[in-house]
Amino acid sequence: DGGITQSPKYLFRKEGQNVTLSCEQNLNHDAMYWYRQDPGQGLRLIYYSQIVNDFQKGDIAEGYSVSREKKESFPLTVTSAQKNPTAFYLCASSMREWDEQFFGPGTRLTVL
Amino acid sequence: AQSVTQLDSQVPVFEEAPVELRCNYSSSVSVYLFWYVQYPNQGLQLLLKYLSGSTLVKGINGFEAEFNKSQTSFHLRKPSVHISDTAEYFCAVSDRNGGFKTIFGAGTRLFVKA
Numbered sequence A: 001d002g003g004i005t006q007s008p009k010y011l012f013r014k015e016g017q018n019v020t021l022s023c024e025q026n027l028n029h030d031a032m033y034w035y036r037q038d039p040g041q042g043l044r045l046i047y048y049s050q051i052v053n054d055f056q057k058g059d060i061a062e063g064y065s066v067s068r069e070k071k072e073s074f075p076l077t078v079t080s081a082q083k084n085p086t087a088f089y090l091c092a093s094s095m096r097e098w099d100e101q102f103f104g105p106g107t108r109l110t111v112l
Numbered sequence B: 001a002q003s004v005t006q007l008d009s010q011v012p013v014f015e016e017a018p019v020e021l022r023c024n025y026s027s028s029v030s031v032y033l034f035w036y037v038q039y040p041n042q043g044l045q046l047l048l049k050y051l052s053g054s055t056l057v058k059g060i061n062g063f064e065a066e067f068n069k070s071q072t073s074f075h076l077r078k079p080s081v082h083i084s085d086t087a088e089y090f091c092a093v094s095d096r097n098g099g100f101k102t103i104f105g106a107g108t109r110l111f112v113k114a
Helices: none
Strands: A004-007 A010-013 A019-025 A031-037 A043-051 A054-057 A064-066 A076-078 A087-094 A107-111 B004-006 B010-014 B019-021 B023-025 B031-038 B044-050 B056-058 B064-068 B073-078 B087-095 B102-104 B108-113
Touching: A004 A087, A010 A019, A019 A031, A019 A087, A019 A107, A043 A064, B004 B087, B010 B019, B019 B108, B023 B031, B023 B087, B031 B064, B031 B073, B044 B056, B044 B064, B044 B073, B073 B087
Parallel strands: A010 A107, B010 B108
Antiparallel strands: A004 A019, A019 A076, A031 A043, A031 A087, A043 A054, A064 A076, A087 A107, B004 B023, B019 B073, B023 B073, B031 B044, B031 B087, B056 B064, B064 B073, B087 B102, B087 B108
């Protein structure tokens, strides 16, 4: 089955640690996205990538970093510079940048 | 810049009653419109989309939406809801002026009561 996988489903981090969230897709999509979801705030775009080895900052990129070395993979690193990282993180992909997005199941990150 | 407004943050409704979830957007130039549903602790899944053609779009689970260019609206409707429709619903828009970046609304929580 084609789709997007995210791991882990739940992640706990101590303050001051970097953590990396995994996102893999086998849909052969060029575009991939990372969103942060907080209660009552909808989805906010962190980073997106339209092609391998290229990515752009979204609306809330500070404290996050990404890489796109392979078409299938778009990992997100939450750095210690992110002041309030506790949130639900969603990865998505699309065939074309204006078309429907396919979402992964999400990773819930909690900072202890 | 494009913006999306979902006019109701929460909509309570009784089972088998009709429901309308409202969505307005700011720019009408070459827009593409989407509705997504999110069940608790899951990712979003597409309900329906409007790219071109007929302004009445039918989606999964009995939902439909109507694109109204003059009112810049894309309201979601279902004639009879089920308990299982309880979820959060997101309207999304992408347009040429915004470089086709997709903008999501803040979401509407639909709560279906028995």
